[in-house]
Amino acid sequence: MSRTNRVVLLHTILPAYRQDFLEEVAYRLGNRFSAVAGLRSAPPVVTTEVSFPILSVRNRYFLGGRVYVQTGAAMLQALDAAVLIVDMNPRCLTTWLLVLLRRILGRRTLGWGHAFPRSGPDSGSDRVRSVLRSLCGEVCVYTFGQRRQLLEHQPKIGSVYVVPNATQRRVNPVSRGRRINLLYCGRLSVLKRPDLLVEAYACARASIPSGARLVIIGSGPMEERLRALVRDLGVEASVDFEGAVSDSQRLKGFYQDALVSVSPGYVGLALTQSLAFGVPMIIADDEPHAPEVELANSANSRFFNARSKEALSEEIVDVFRSRDDWIESSVTISNECQQYYTAEAMAKSFVAAATRRDEGHDSMEVFR
Known part of the structure; x- marks a missing residue:
């Protein structure tokens, strides 16, 4: 295929949650589109799990995973593509090399x-990232708030596009159903604080319906510790560990039975996923959240005092009091x-940004 048409x-x-997005992009661009990725991240390890046909490269990590390079024949396609969209991670030395070479070309x-x-x-690490942004000249970010903030912070950057971060295609909201469980969906890691949720659930048990279960979806280094905590608190009979789940139909089944989802630590894509199904979320109020938190408001979320199991327990009880509402x-x-956060909308924005010169999209706003 001619380089003049290729988008890489x-x-x-x-990760698996990019499957729907990649399929939607390929539907729009056809064989003009290729995806290139390594198989493993640095610890904590996350792996490439999409079934979408990707071109694999090897990620080689150095200095304890603080920097890395990507190697393999597919890097030649990245260099030669008409349009290359790179992971904006300044720790990847290959990204710097590709951006510089393509700028020269x-x-x-x-x-x-x-x-x-x-x-x-305002952090020191962003000074490095800002150089990478400037070398690219065009940037795709995940939220409208990030776009506004970036244009204020770095007004000479050039074009900034919004590619709303989503995990799945458009879904129908869950029906009334049972809608009685509490749901946690995310990695079982210290930053996510799932242990706080287990403790708050144990505190709230006597004040919520007896059939209200805590369903934990995800895997990670805290799993055994959480299982032990559940046993110690005497709630083992009403807590379900479901492991990692990426299938949208299985996920919908869990959300179908959930009254509310909970983010006891920092929140990101779990928020867009929960709201897409029509399930509100309880969120810690003072954590280093991902930008997707801008979706949260009083009509779809509740906030509690971070790191307080008592405060989280009170919010859980209060949500059950307002269950019908x-x-x-x-x-x-x-x-x-x-309206914005679906795989279809994400792909539409991505393609519009990638093909701007062909399709004449306004560089100030691609999708809104």
């Missing part, structure tokens, strides 16, 4: 990812989220 996405890894390169590191736009609002919650 280069990422460190492509006059080929279009877009950076894609979170606009800023978790430490924020939350269930009634499910359709509205789902529709407002899915």
Whole structure:
């Protein structure tokens, strides 16, 4: 295929939740589109699990995983593509090399990812990231808030596109059903604080319906510790560990039975997923959340004092007191989220950014 038509996405890894997005992009671009990725991230390890046909490269980590390079024949396609969208991770030395070489060759390169590191736009690490953004010249970020913040912080960057971060295609909101469980969906890691949820659930048990179970979806280094905590607190009979689940139909079944989902630590894509199904979320109020938290408002979420099991327990009880109201609002919650945050919308924005020169999209706003 002629280089003038090829669009290549280069990422460190492509987790299972990118499957729907990749299929939607391929539907729109056909064989013009290729995805290139390594198989494993640095610890904590996340792996490429999409069934979408990708071109594999090897991720080689150095200095304890603080920097890495990507090697393999597919890197030649990334260099030669008409449009290359790179993972905006300054720790990848290959990204810097590709961006510089393509800049010399006059080929279009877009950076894609979170606009800023978790430490924020005023951090030392963002000074490095800002150089990478400038070299790319065009950037795709995940939320409208990030776009506004980036243009204020770095007004000379050039074009900034919004590619709303989503995990799945458009879904129908869950029906009234049982809607009685508490749901945690995410990695079982210290930053996510799932142990706080287990403790809060144990505190709330006497004040919520006896059939209300805590369903934990995910895997990670805290799993055995959580299982032990559940046993110690005497709630083993009402807590379900379901492991990692990526199938959308299985996920919908869990959300179908959930009154509310909970993010006891920092929140990101779990919020867009929960709201898409029409299930509200209880969120810690003072954690280094991902930008997707801008979706949360008083109509779809409740906030509690971070790191307080008592505060979280009180919110859980309060949500059950208002159970009928939350269930009634499910359709509205789902529709407002899915106006922008679906795999279809994400792919539409991605393609519009990648093909701007062909399709004449306004560089200031691709999808809104």
